[in-house]
Amino acid sequence: MKRIILICISLLLVLTSGCGMNDNNKNTTNDSKTEAIKPKDMDPKDLPQVPAFQDEKMREYMVSTKEDEPGYYVLESKLKGFRMLFPADGEYSSYLSSRDENEEIIAFDSYDKTKNKMLNAQIEYYQRTSFINSAETMLEQVSKENGYNGSFEKLEDEDKDIYIAHKKNHFQNEKHKYSFSYRYFGYIKSPEKKQAGIVFSFMFRCPNDEKPCTLDQDHLGDQVKKQMRSITFLDHKQEK
Template sequence: MKKIILLCFCLLLTLTGGCSMNTNEKNNTKDNKTEALKPKEMDPKDLPQVPAFQDEKTREYMVSTKEEEPGYYLLESRLKGFRMLFPEDAKYSKYLSSRDENEEIIAFDSYDKTKNKMLNAQIEYYQGTSFINNPETMLEQVRNENGYNGNFEKLEHADKDIYIAHKKNHFQNDKNKYNFSYRYFGYINSPEKKQAGIVFSFMFRCPNNRKSCTLDKDHLGDQVKKHVKLITFLQQTGEIK
């Protein structure tokens, strides 16, 4: 009798353990599937409650929900040409953005209401074109686009050369106290990735004249330099469908 009871008890443990294992396996499978989802495939309620993820068009570019630095997430171009840090409060600007087989322009806006500071940025990525690896040609293009006649500061960083300059612009016929902007612009050359490069522009301004605003030229310059230094060229190319 004791042997029968012991046998039944062992059988019960085996069945219970098997059920528990199956449940755990199901949970693990579910977690793995959740982790594998891209932000654009997830329910917005499960994403960070910031514009970069809550805006439908912007989250198509976001790599994951992992915060790379406080207030910044990782963005990847649709041509898979580069990755960069993207501000959590920024949104994709469809009217200034475009994409074809060898060129992609990503424009975005970021507004800090507390500091009354607006950022308008534009990243132009080129691939498969010989002129993009010619610094003289590209810098002349950047000069013409920004009405700039000065020199560029060259930053040699890891796998790329960065050329950067800045300019203070005043808005015509604007009598507001903050009727100016600082624009930082330049060109990124990748010696390691042939026929690929980036032209960038970051403009800072104070949109609300009734609120105080501080635009520190040196601080903003350091911020842009850090941002472009962290841009990473990717070896894989080809448009994401």
């Protein structure tokens, strides 16, 4: 009799354990399916309530709804050439963005009303183009486009060469105290990925030049460098 009772108890334990494992596996599968859904395919109500996801065009570039760092998510180019950190308040600028087989321009804006600060940025990605390999040629071109005659700072980075410079511009025919902008620009070359590189431009300004503006105290260069250092060139587009 005792033996029968022990056998019954053992069977119950096995069945209970089996049910638990099935439930866990089911939950894991559901979680995986949820994670596999791309932000562009999700209901906007289920996305983070920030411009990067609520902007229909911008969320097409977003990799995940999880913050990679506070205030930043991960963007992937549509040519699948690179990934980078992207600010939560970034909004797509359609009139400056474009894409073809070997070139992609991603333009975006962000506005901080409390600081009276506007950012207009452009990331230009090139692949399978020989000119992008020459740092000398590219820096000469970037300097010309920005009316710049100075030198570039070269940032130390393991998987890419980053050249960056900046200048302060004063708007013509404006006498207001805050009628100026800071522009950060440069070039990024991938030593590992042949014939691929990026040209970038970040312009910060005070949209209302009659109100106080914090540009001089905002460590703008650090913000730009953070995003440029985060860029990772993706290997599957590598040219042999």
